[in-house]
Amino acid sequence: MIEVCNITKRFGPTVAVRNVNFSVPKGEVLGLLGPNGAGKTTTMRILTCYMPADEGTATVAGYDVHTDSLEVRKRIGYLPENAPLYKEMFPLAYLDFLSRVRGIPTSQRKARVERVVETCGLTGVLHKRIGEMSKGYQQRVGLAQTLIHEPEVLILDEPTTGLDPNQIKEIRTIIREIGREKTVILSTHILPEVQATCNRVIIMRNAELVADGSPQELSRRATGTALLVVEARGPADEIRQGLAALDGVKSVTVAGAEDSFSRLELAVTDGKAVAERVFAAAVRAGWTLRELKAESASLEQVFYELTIGEKEEQ
Ligand SMILES: Nc1ncnc2c1ncn2[C@@H]1O[C@H](COP(=O)(O)OP(=O)(O)O)[C@@H](O)[C@H]1O
Numbered sequence: 001m002i003e004v005c006n007i008t009k010r011f012g013p014t015v016a017v018r019n020v021n022f023s024v025p026k027g028e029v030l031g032l033l034g035p036n037g038a039g040k041t042t043t044m045r046i047l048t049c050y051m052p053a054d055e056g057t058a059t060v061a062g063y064d065v066h067t068d069s070l071e072v073r074k075r076i077g078y079l080p081e082n083a084p085l086y087k088e089m090f091p092l093a094y095l096d097f098l099s100r101v102r103g104i105p106t107s108q109r110k111a112r113v114e115r116v117v118e119t120c121g122l123t124g125v126l127h128k129r130i131g132e133m134s135k136g137y138q139q140r141v142g143l144a145q146t147l148i149h150e151p152e153v154l155i156l157d158e159p160t161t162g163l164d165p166n167q168i169k170e171i172r173t174i175i176r177e178i179g180r181e182k183t184v185i186l187s188t189h190i191l192p193e194v195q196a197t198c199n200r201v202i203i204m205r206n207a208e209l210v211a212d213g214s215p216q217e218l219s220r221r222a223t224g225t226a227l228l229v230v231e232a233r234g235p236a237d238e239i240r241q242g243l244a245a246l247d248g249v250k251s252v253t254v255a256g257a258e259d260s261f262s263r264l265e266l267a268v269t270d271g272k273a274v275a276e277r278v279f280a281a282a283v284r285a286g287w288t289l290r291e292l293k294a295e296s297a298s299l300e301q302v303f304y305e306l307t308i309g310e311k312e313e314q
């Protein structure tokens with residue numbers, strides 16, 4: 001449904017997107033994850049025909065975003081970052097207006113508006129002006145707007161930014177619902193977002209694509225660097241050396257000492273197996289353990305390694 005081939009976009013000396021390639025099959029919900037400034041919005045703007053790429057090509061449903069931009073726009077619903085809305089309008093009038101802009105025949109407009117009102121749960125707020133609604137409902141109006149022409153593809157730029165936790169949950173539910181029928185790309189700088197909503201993730205960093213896979217696949221990539229946190233009382237040097245000698249422990253970092261307890265962080269190959277060995281070692285040596293926590297390899301670690309971690313190395 002979406003093919004992005006070697007796109008590059010520069011703003012003066014800034015390279016916002018460099019040589020990015022990915023494709024999205026029909027029906028997939030793809031998360032575009034990356035820290036602020038990574039190039040997510042620029043990638044989405046190229047796909048939605050908002051601006052052209054300097055190099056490379058992108059197609060949506062087989063249409064080139066540059067040469068067939070009208071055909072592409074017909075097939076895309078776009079929710080920009082900080083979705084602009086006509087705040088003084090009532091939602092029905094606003095959605096009717098947009099259906100006219102989208103060229104939907106008069107005879108179909110009412111039914112279309114009713115359908116998106118239903119999908120986005122707007123029935124209870126139809127008497128309010130958009131500007132009088134909570135941010136969560138305003139975002140629902142923004143989502144309704146993307147659906148009015150029944151596009152095959154949705155491009156949602158940070159759809160939950162600025163919402164409170166309940167509103168985030170509700171918007172995610174709506175997105176998942178929509179994602180059952182449509183191809184969706186949503187961008188986010190927040191990890192739980194992709195775990196909650198997406199079946200595939202691509203990670204961008206410094207204008208480049210650095211990872212592509214399912215949330216589970218990306219988590220698996222981090223299993224080599226799981227972390228085990230240990231707090232033990234006993235001779236500090238003996239504990240450090242004893243833990244470092246255990247099978248599966250790659251390194252030991254002393255993270256602090258408090259009330260005669262040492263706090264150590266172990267980089268390990270397999271958190272659970274090593275945790276058992278730590279326990280057995282403590283029993284043998286007579287150390288008191290008060291904390292033994294395996295931080296399971298998470299997407300968060302992959303994200304950190306691929307984004308912040310590498311940046312610091314540079
Ligand atoms: N219109 C623009 N003019 C100049 N620089 C821009 C413009 N849009 C984005 N950039 C720059 O391009 C880079 C990527 O930005 P953006 O695509 O907005 O990232 P993200 O959405 O991941 O936060 C940033 O360094 C940003 O400052």
Ligand SMILES: [Mg+2]
Pocket residue numbers: 037040041042081157
């Ligand atoms: Mg952005």
